Each structure stands twice: as structure tokens, then as C-alpha cells.
Amino acid sequence: MKTENQSIPASGKELYAFLATYAPEVQAIVLRLRALILDVVPDALEQVDQPGKLIGYGFKPTYKDTICVIMPLKSAVNLGFPRGVELPDPQGLLTGTGVRARHVRITSLQDTDLPGLRGLIEASVTQIRIRG
Numbered sequence: 001m002k003t004e005n006q007s008i009p010a011s012g013k014e015l016y017a018f019l020a021t022y023a024p025e026v027q028a029i030v031l032r033l034r035a036l037i038l039d040v041v042p043d044a045l046e047q048v049d050q051p052g053k054l055i056g057y058g059f060k061p062t063y064k065d066t067i068c069v070i071m072p073l074k075s076a077v078n079l080g081f082p083r084g085v086e087l088p089d090p091q092g093l094l095t096g097t098g099v100r101a102r103h104v105r106i107t108s109l110q111d112t113d114l115p116g117l118r119g120l121i122e123a124s125v126t127q128i129r130i131r132g
Contacts, residue, residue: 015055018048022072025109029077030055032112033070040121041067054080059128067124071103078103079117087123091116 019027037057044057058066071078081087084094084102093116094102
């Protein structure tokens, strides 16, 4: 069984350097969300965007191919979906007022197990694959 540290890609140093300024609780949430995303989409491209203060996941290094983003905050983490308004959300997890984007606010490690998170990631993957 892989641990979270074993699943860190070659950019692991960059990822941990990015996370170093956040509280340990926030870091733990980020790593748990990261593990969930990579479990759903093992072939996802992971990109650390230090100026944007986020970690992006997609099939190509372009915004239109972004599945989701992890945005660490001071005491929580947002799991963002660029086209969240189009995603099915039967659990009512998505929030936000943007024209297209929506996010789920994760405030504890337990929140990473919320029913519906995996489904949102899977739906975002399907959304991108359908668009080609």
C-alpha cells in the first residue's frame, strides 16, 4: 500500500515547499484531497501554481483541461471546479457565485470523506473528456 509520501511525483519538493507556509491541519487536508484526486484520476497532470496559490489537476497544462484545483487557505481548503455550475451536485456541496466556477470548502480532515466529493471529481473528468 502506498503512503501519501510515496505518491509524491518528481515535483514533490515544489509541492512541499508550497505547502510549508500553511498550518499543519491545512497541509493534511491538501494531501488527503490530493490522494483522492489521484485515486480518481491517476494520470492527471499536477501543477503547483505558487503565484495563484493553488495546485491544479488536469489532462493538459491548460485551463480548459483543468479537472479541479486545490486552494489552501489560512484555516481551510477550497476544492475548486472551473466549470462547477455545470456539474451534477446531488449532495449540495458546491458553493460560490462565479459565472462558471464553484468550490467545496473543506474545514477539517473529516470533510475530505464527504459523500459526493469523489462524484464531483468524476463528473469533472467526464465533462472534460466529453468536450474533447
